[in-house]
Amino acid sequence: MSKRILVTGAQGFVGQKLCAYLSAAGHTVLRTDTQLPDDAQDTQVCNITDASSVDALLEWAGDLDAVIHLAAITFVPQAQADPTRVMDVNLHGTMHLIEAMKQYTPKARLLFVSTSEVYGAPQYLPIDEAHPVNPTNPYAISKVAADYYCNYVAQAGDLDIVRMRPFNHSGPGQADHFVLSSFAHQLAAMECGQQPPILQVGNLEAARDFLHVDDVVRAYALALEHGTSGEAYNLGSGKSRTIQSALDALLTRVSLDIQVERDPARMRPLAVPEIRASHNKFTACCGWKPEIPFETLLDELLAYWRTAMEDTK
Numbered sequence: 404m405s406k407r408i409l410v411t412g413a414q415g416f417v418g419q420k421l422c423a424y425l426s427a428a429g430h431t432v433l434r435t436d437t438q439l440p441d442d443a444q445d446t447q448v449c450n451i452t453d454a455s456s457v458d459a460l461l462e463w464a465g466d467l468d469a470v471i472h473l474a475a476i477t478f479v480p481q482a483q484a485d486p487t488r489v490m491d492v493n494l495h496g497t498m499h500l501i502e503a504m505k506q507y508t509p510k511a512r513l514l515f516v517s518t519s520e521v522y523g524a525p526q527y528l529p530i531d532e533a534h535p536v537n538p539t540n541p542y543a544i545s546k547v548a549a550d551y552y553c554n555y556v557a558q559a560g561d562l563d564i565v566r567m568r569p570f571n572h573s574g575p576g577q578a579d580h581f582v583l584s585s586f587a588h589q590l591a592a593m594e595c596g597q598q599p600p601i602l603q604v605g606n607l608e609a610a611r612d613f614l615h616v617d618d619v620v621r622a623y624a625l626a627l628e629h630g631t632s633g634e635a636y637n638l639g640s641g642k643s644r645t646i647q648s649a650l651d652a653l654l655t656r657v658s659l660d661i662q663v664e665r666d667p668a669r670m671r672p673l674a675v676p677e678i679r680a681s682h683n684k685f686t687a688c689c690g691w692k693p694e695i696p697f698e699t700l701l702d703e704l705l706a707y708w709r710t711a712m713e714d715t716k
Contacts, residue, residue, distance in 0.1 A: 406627070409433045409464050411451065411500065412473030416577045417516075421471065421620045428624065433464050436474065451496030454503075461500075461507035469627050471514045472500055475546070478580055479520075482542035493545035494552070501556055501564075512563040513553070514626055519570040519612075519637065519680065521547040528643075529681040532568070532635050550635070557633040565630035567623065570639035570680045573700060574616030575707030583613065583704055585669075586650055590657050591708035597715075600661045605669030607647040610677040612639040615695035615703075625689040639680020640693045652701055 408425055412418045413434035425432045435449045449460040451474045475493045476482055482489040497515065504511060522530050523537030538544040550566055557564040573581060579588040582605070592598035622638050630636065654661060685691055 405429045405431065406468035407431045409435065409467050409470045410473060411435050412475060414439060415473060417616060417619065418473045420616055421623060424620045424624060435460055451499065452491045454499045457499040457503045461503040467508040467511040469512045469514060470504060471623060472497060473516050479540050479542045483540060486541035489541050489545045494548045497549040498552060501562060505561060512565065512627060514623060515553045515564055515566045517550040517566050517568045518546045519568050521550060521568060524675045525678060528677065529641060529679045530637065531681040532637055532684055563632045565626050565632060566635040567626060568635055568637050569619055570612040570614065570678065572614040572616050572619045573704065575703045582646060583649060586653050587704035588708045590653060591705060591712045593659055594657060595712045597712060600659050602661050602663045603666040603669065604663055605666060607650060608645060610643040610645045612643050612679045613697060614638065614640050614693055615700045618693045618695050622691050625691050629689040631688060636685035637680045637682055638685060639682050641680060641682055643677050643679040653705065656705055
């Protein structure tokens, strides 16, 4: 059945793909972000940190079936550089949205996108939803606070809220300050002569659980339909891969003699050796399983950046 859905952070990496997916499924999709294309329809600019701006957004949107809240600062170094800003956007923005929804569209479901970062260093693997939370950076702290506030509102019966905790996800269009996209961007730049064959890397020993963004988008759509109100769900592949193995796989896709250099600026503090998710709870609820192979993710990232490099010539 067609739904009327508002997506915050609609111009972001995941937001654009999610809006396209929902529209193709026949839903009416309203989009909001801090900046939007001039010719975009069904859109409204909104400053999520300003309660009056959020109120105006929800009044404009009218009666909704669902809101998917993606708007957030997600890059950990950016959050560390300005922790006050990340709390304003990620926590206070979520609170403003909840208050506006209670006033203007109280029967709508809110899908809040949290993060696996709430768990911090794993006490056991794979990480399930019963794992203790232990945020270790300002981004994670802001998200766990918003996550817990959403749980409070849902348990109080004030709003229908489902919380998603995605692990690492990537795909074509992702900013190049995220690890896989950074590697693919640098390699594509080397191929066309825009960068010397020296690849800048961070911690290659860390092992992470990577999903293709399209699997994540599909999960969000399923959660809207079948997720249980008040629950939190992990999204991950259930497999961990070292960053070194991902880099090695990308290097086999280019025909260059490349030197790899460690860049201290790319080394994350409080690095966790391995992260791996359990998606069993969400699979049992919604029938979701990851479908897109990791190799396809790498192929698509490299193809995206090769095209981007060609377009800049």
